[in-house]
Amino acid sequence: MNTLEATEQLAAIESYTAQKLADDQTGHGLDHIHRVVTNAKMLLAEEPSASYLLTLSAAYLHDVIDDKLVANVADAQADVERLLTSLEFTADQVQTIMLIINNMSFSKSLTDDQQPLPLEGQIVQDADRLDAIGAIGITRAIYYGGHHSEKIYDPKIAPRQNMTKAEYRNLDNETIINHFYEKLLKLPDQMNTPVAKRIAKNRQKTMTTFLEDFKAEWNGLK
Numbered sequence: 001m002n003t004l005e006a007t008e009q010l011a012a013i014e015s016y017t018a019q020k021l022a023d024d025q026t027g028h029g030l031d032h033i034h035r036v037v038t039n040a041k042m043l044l045a046e047e048p049s050a051s052y053l054l055t056l057s058a059a060y061l062h063d064v065i066d067d068k069l070v071a072n073v074a075d076a077q078a079d080v081e082r083l084l085t086s087l088e089f090t091a092d093q094v095q096t097i098m099l100i101i102n103n104m105s106f107s108k109s110l111t112d113d114q115q116p117l118p119l120e121g122q123i124v125q126d127a128d129r130l131d132a133i134g135a136i137g138i139t140r141a142i143y144y145g146g147h148h149s150e151k152i153y154d155p156k157i158a159p160r161q162n163m164t165k166a167e168y169r170n171l172d173n174e175t176i177i178n179h180f181y182e183k184l185l186k187l188p189d190q191m192n193t194p195v196a197k198r199i200a201k202n203r204q205k206t207m208t209t210f211l212e213d214f215k216a217e218w219n220g221l222k
């Protein structure tokens with residue numbers, strides 16, 4: 001018998017994520033999750049055929065199985081499946097949420113075994129990618145790069161092209177500025193929904209202006 005309301009299911013998922021990501025210092029913390037949920041709600045308003053419950057559940061859970069954040073991905077996946085089942089999600093709903101969170105990341109898009117995302121997954125992927133660009137995206141890249149001892153910039157190190165997932169994860173010789181050319185400036189073209197595409201255009205300008213100013217100041221101009 002179904003006894004839980006969607007709001008109760010989402011509140012329980014939110015506290016599960018809060019507990020899992022409480023100590024994160026790599027830009028995947030709870031503040032990121034809350035911005036992704038806010039972005040997803042905004043995109044949902046324009047996509048009435050998408051399920052609100054599945055979209056927001058995946059938004060809350062999308063980083064708790066990330067191989068950068070958990071020691072054992074299979075254990076983390078099984079734990080999320082147990083949580084969802086205990087919250088009365090059907091087997092189909094659990095399967096859809098797992099498919100979304102396993103296939104939506106930028107690093108997954110660098111592999112050739114990525115599954116197509118249902119509309120709910122396309123919304124969460126856009127919501128996550130919007131939080132990686134613009135002013136917030138600049139801040140997160142600097143925060144992540146500092147945490148991982150990246151150089152700010154080195155004009156002698158060229159940005160990498162056509163990276164595999166393993167190369168993307170390898171931070172040797174990575175610089176914060178190169179991360180923009182390797183990933184962040186490419187995200188606006190990869191948005192799924194019309195609203196995310198429009199917002200991403202503005203955020204792209206914020207990043208290109210930042211990069212122009214950065215290089216001018218690096219060279220002692222202005």
Ligand code: ADP
Nearest residue numbers: 027105106107108132140141144145174176179
């Ligand atoms: P995904 O989970 O989609 O594969 P990541 O987890 O790698 O993406 O990225 C999470 C955040 O950290 C993003 O804001 C991203 O721009 C930033 N980031 C990832 N790798 C780097 C890097 N090498 N240097 C600076 N920032 C990075």
Ligand code: NI
Nearest residue numbers: 032062063128
């Ligand atoms: Ni994320």
